[in-house]
Amino acid sequence: xxDSREKIALFIDGxxxxxASRSLGFDIDYKKLLAAFASRGYLxxxxxxxxxxxxxxxxxxxxxxxxxxxxxxxxxxxxxxxxTDAQGRRRIKGNxxxxxxxxxxxxxxxxxxxxxxxxxxxxxxxxxxxxxKGRKVSVVSTLATQPPMISDDxxxxxxxxxxxxxxxxxxxxxxxxxxxxxxxxxxxxxxDTGE
Numbered sequence: 296x297x298d299s300r301e302k303i304a305l306f307i308d309g310x311x312x313x314x315a316s317r318s319l320g321f322d323i324d325y326k327k328l329l330a331a332f333a334s335r336g337y338l339x340x341x342x343x344x345x346x347x348x349x350x351x352x353x354x355x356x357x358x359x360x361x362x363x364x365x366x367x368x369x370x371x372x373x374x375x376x377x378x379t380d381a382q383g384r385r386r387i388k389g390n391x392x393x394x395x396x397x398x399x400x401x402x403x404x405x406x407x408x409x410x411x412x413x414x415x416x417x418x419x420x421x422x423x424x425x426x427x428k429g430r431k432v433s434v435v436s437t438l439a440t441q442p443p444m445i446s447d448d449x450x451x452x453x454x455x456x457x458x459x460x461x462x463x464x465x466x467x468x469x470x471x472x473x474x475x476x477x478x479x480x481x482x483x484x485x486x487d488t489g490e
Contacts, residue, residue, distance in 0.1 A: 296433065296455050297335035301407040305332055306395055307368075308413035309345035309356075311436070311444075315414065315459050318440040322468040325359075329367050331465045332410060339406060342398060343368045346375035346389020371398065396421045403428045410435060411453075416446025423452055435459055 297303070305328075316323050332338050343363050347354060364370045375389030392415065399409060399421060409425055411418060414436030422432045434453035436445035439460040450456050 296457075297408065299336055301336040301431075302339045302405065303332055303336040303408045303410060304339050304399075304402055304406040305341040305410045305412065306399055307341070307343045308391065308395065308411075308415060309343055310389070310391075311413040311415055312459075315437050315440070315444045316467075318444060319437060319460055319463065321463050323466055324468045325363060325368070326366065328466040331462065336408060340402070341368045342371055342395070344371045344391035344395050346387075346391060347372050348377065348387065349374045371395070392417050399425060403430060406430065408433065410457075412436070414443070414445030414449060416448050419446070419448045419452045422449065426452075426454070431455070433457055435462070 312323065329338065329341055332341070345356065345360065347356065347360070360370060360372070371391065371394050373389065373391065373394070375387050378386055378388065380386050396418070403425055408431040410433045411422070412435045414434070418434075422434070425432050431454045432452075433455040434445065434449055435457045436450075437443065437459040438445060439458060445456070
């Protein structure tokens, strides 16, 4: 599936990967994720795409974004748009598909193997375009949830499908690591509020 001589780039649809790992019941250790793919070839770039609510004083995703930015990931963010739907519910829209597709196409002459962390069927035409340029594309998502989190069209188009569940032992945070992280966060929040 991977050739150690290949130049690899990771394209992570942050919201999609978060939903998939949550549905599978594990947290991703992004340091382990980088190491896992660096061991499969020459890891050229790792992009992480997410939309952020700009008006929030504290966003729960902010510590992750800051950590990724300092630890080998290229962050691509944009402000999320907030709106009220027809039923009067508050909704947030922050689709990063276009940014991801443009970045991937710009690297098509440099990267041998693209690894897309998303199950979004909208990416099928991107995968097809990269393949026409002679590039391999692996898609990481999951079939282990009900319903599956990957579009059938995207899975069929990809050169390789990697079920996120099969990577859990390699890139997942252990229960002890997760508990320690939650304890540190709670302690930090207590310090911030003066408790």
